[in-house]
Amino acid sequence: MIRIEHLTRRFHELVAVDDVSLHIQEGELLGFLGPNGAGKSTTIKILTGFLPATSGKATVAGHDVAQDSLAVRRKIGYLPEQIAVPSDTRVNEYLDYRGRLKGLTARERKTRQDTVLAQCGLEPMRRRLLGQLSRGYRQRVGLADALLGDPPVLILDEATGGLDPGQRKEVLDLIASFRGDKTVLISSHVLAEIEPLASRVAIIAKGRVLACGTRAELHDTAGRRGEFLVGSAGPADVLTRALSAEGLTPAPADDADGDDLQLVSLPSSMAPEQLLASLVAAGIPVRHFEPRERSLQEIFLELVAA
Amino acid sequence: MKTALPSLLWREVESLFFAPLAYIVLTIFLFLSGFSFVKALGEGAGEVGRTVEIFLGGGHWFWLCMLLLPPLITMRLVAEERRSGQLEVLLTAPVRDGEVVLAKFLGALIFQCFLWAPTLLHILLLRNYGALPAVGQLVTSYVGLTCVLALLTSVGLVFSILTSNQIVAAAASTTFNLVFFALPIAIDEIGIDWLVSPLRSVSMFEHFTSGFSKGVLDSSVLVFYASATLAMLVVATRSLEARKWR
Numbered sequence: 001m002i003r004i005e006h007l008t009r010r011f012h013e014l015v016a017v018d019d020v021s022l023h024i025q026e027g028e029l030l031g032f033l034g035p036n037g038a039g040k041s042t043t044i045k046i047l048t049g050f051l052p053a054t055s056g057k058a059t060v061a062g063h064d065v066a067q068d069s070l071a072v073r074r075k076i077g078y079l080p081e082q083i084a085v086p087s088d089t090r091v092n093e094y095l096d097y098r099g100r101l102k103g104l105t106a107r108e109r110k111t112r113q114d115t116v117l118a119q120c121g122l123e124p125m126r127r128r129l130l131g132q133l134s135r136g137y138r139q140r141v142g143l144a145d146a147l148l149g150d151p152p153v154l155i156l157d158e159a160t161g162g163l164d165p166g167q168r169k170e171v172l173d174l175i176a177s178f179r180g181d182k183t184v185l186i187s188s189h190v191l192a193e194i195e196p197l198a199s200r201v202a203i204i205a206k207g208r209v210l211a212c213g214t215r216a217e218l219h220d221t222a223g224r225r226g227e228f229l230v231g232s233a234g235p236a237d238v239l240t241r242a243l244s245a246e247g248l249t250p251a252p253a254d255d256a257d258g259d260d261l262q263l264v265s266l267p268s269s270m271a272p273e274q275l276l277a278s279l280v281a282a283g284i285p286v287r288h289f290e291p292r293e294r295s296l297q298e299i300f301l302e303l304v305a306a
Numbered sequence: 307m308k309t310a311l312p313s314l315l316w317r318e319v320e321s322l323f324f325a326p327l328a329y330i331v332l333t334i335f336l337f338l339s340g341f342s343f344v345k346a347l348g349e350g351a352g353e354v355g356r357t358v359e360i361f362l363g364g365g366h367w368f369w370l371c372m373l374l375l376p377p378l379i380t381m382r383l384v385a386e387e388r389r390s391g392q393l394e395v396l397l398t399a400p401v402r403d404g405e406v407v408l409a410k411f412l413g414a415l416i417f418q419c420f421l422w423a424p425t426l427l428h429i430l431l432l433r434n435y436g437a438l439p440a441v442g443q444l445v446t447s448y449v450g451l452t453c454v455l456a457l458l459t460s461v462g463l464v465f466s467i468l469t470s471n472q473i474v475a476a477a478a479s480t481t482f483n484l485v486f487f488a489l490p491i492a493i494d495e496i497g498i499d500w501l502v503s504p505l506r507s508v509s510m511f512e513h514f515t516s517g518f519s520k521g522v523l524d525s526s527v528l529v530f531y532a533s534a535t536l537a538m539l540v541v542a543t544r545s546l547e548a549r550k551w552r
Contacts, residue, residue: 048398073400080398084391088324100313101399145395 001026001153001183002047007056009042009207016042018207019056026152027180031198032187033300039207040187041081044157047185048078060153074103077146081157081187083138087131091122091141094130095148102149116144119174121167135162143171154178156186160193172197195296203303210303218299226266229253230279231288236260242282246275253292261288310401311409318413322379328417331378335371335421342367343428354432358439361428362447363514372454372510373483379418380462381476383410384546388470403546407463407539414459415452422451443521450518453531454510458483460538467545487511508534 002024009017017039024030034040045051047058049069057064063071085094092113099109117123120140125133130141139162146154159175160168176197178184188194194201195215202212211218230250232239243250243264250262266272272291279286322328343361350357362368387393396406426448432438458479465479466472490509493501506512513527 045394050394050398070400070402073398076398078398080391080394082391082394084387084395086321086392088321097313097317098399101310101396101401103308103310103400142395 001028002058002060002185004043004047004058005056007043007046007058008054009039009046009051010054015207017046017053020204020207020209022202022209022212024183024185026183028200029175029179029184029186029198031194031201032185032204033189033191033194033201033296034187034204035189035304038189038204040189040204041157042207043204044078044155044185044187047072047155048076049073074149075151076153076155077149077151079139079142079146079154079156079159081161083135083142083162085130085138085141087129089130090127091117091130091133092126094141095144098145099148104149112148112150116147119147120144121170136164136167139163140167140171143174152182154182154184154186156184158188159186160188160190168193191297191300201296203300205304211299215296215299218296218303226268226272227292228264228266228272228275229261229288229290229292230264230286231261233285233287236262239279239284242279242284245282246270246278248275263292309405310399311405314401314405314409315412318383318409319416322413322417323420331375332421335375336424338367338371339425339428343425343431354437354439355443357432358429358443358447359519361425362451363511363519369487369511372458373480373487375418375421376414376455376458376462377465377476377479377483379414380410380459380466380479381472382466383414383463384466385470385472385475389472397546404543407467407543407546411456411460411463411539411542414463415456418455418459419452422448422455440521443519446518446521446523449523449528450514453518453528453535454513456535457531457538460535460542461486464538464542464545467542 002022004020004022007017007020008015020039020043022030032040032043042051046053047060047065049065049072052066057066059065060072061075063075065072089097095113095116096109099112104112117126120143122137122140122144125137125141128137130138133141139160143156143159146156154175156175160171163171172193175184175186179199186194186198200212200214201218203210203218230239230243239262240250243262248264248266250264253261253263264275266275272289276286276289342365345367346357346361346365349360349365384393387396397403426444429439429444461482462475462479465482466475469475469478487510490505491511493505508530513524516522517524517527
């Protein structure tokens, strides 16, 4: 549904987007992660036709964003990072105006407005002036606007900025509900938000996509470190000594149940089965032995640091 | 092909008319125009045609309004939206840049025509002097007024697009207008013969004093205003698209 190929955008000497390629399938929800200034918003501005690329190509629903920008804009619902709405307009009037711009008929505008106001929890704010709304509610109005035309593609730039934790959960649940139905590109620098939401994640820093894939694929991209959590039914110091005897440097770690575990990093020359066999042979009553999954945040930080 | 122009235009008109500032401007304008009309009555010495001539195109007040009003009305049209980020929201909707420019231009022009409309009531007061001005003179004066407003509005719009600072936009378009008004007069005064004739042909004073105010409608002058306004609107559209070249 969205294809980005070798996209580059320069602002004089600054390369904001550097040879970015991404493919997003129909119905897929892709998280676009990166620190501030990574090039996420510039990539999104190119996709929405607001900025052109210096080189490369991008298509949305088969339409070239440079050549056929109007057709692309008919297919997308866009929530920009900075929500800017006219303060002297009421929520329903604003959405009606935006519906007109999107080519909706009067009946469609009414139906869609009711739907998106309910979806975004804006029903009580329908007649409020936009200037009187909190940043969180204005963000919801921006999201309602993006959803108004029932577009097949949603491009959401920092969709939860300015929302309190409760509102953030509601918005993220709403976005998650589009998975499979709409193609969603959601950018964020808050990794914890994207991790449970996105089917795939693209990590971008300094304008370049460092990795793209499911969390398992990102593990492979970042390189598995061979970290294992080991727990024993016996005394903790006996386990620590046994691990040290194998030439490892155990570090205390707690699991979710609060058990005392030791985190060890296996050298590439040592297979996990070999370590387990050695511990059992040394008489350690091993009751916990599992590879440690790194969080998306850790993978992200490793990739960005690299 | 469906156009977003009516919706964009309605929004522009709404935002101009529903803003309190509009009514402050209208009040000040009415006060000044009333004052100017009284002066024109005095200078016209009871002659209806001469009074209209002074009131519309012959007096300082008229040209001061032309110099200042279009920049004041147009300065915020795009500059403010660019600064606040609303321009990005607008231009990522399925609308053409040309439609946005045309809607903003027409909205500002309609608002200014609304400001000038009550001056017709002043002129109707001339009935008290026993006569109304010739319909032809009235029509050409207001046609001329609309032509000049259209051109200056399109100039103001270009400057509003080129900057995100309203004050800079207003100052730049006022300066442009000032040069545009003053240059033909200055060249005439200095006496650079080869420049006098071409500059006179584009002089707004000249168009009014020897044409519109006297009930004369010269088609070449109308073509000049139409083409100059169109050219400025093309420049405005290209300027809006210039974000894509940077």
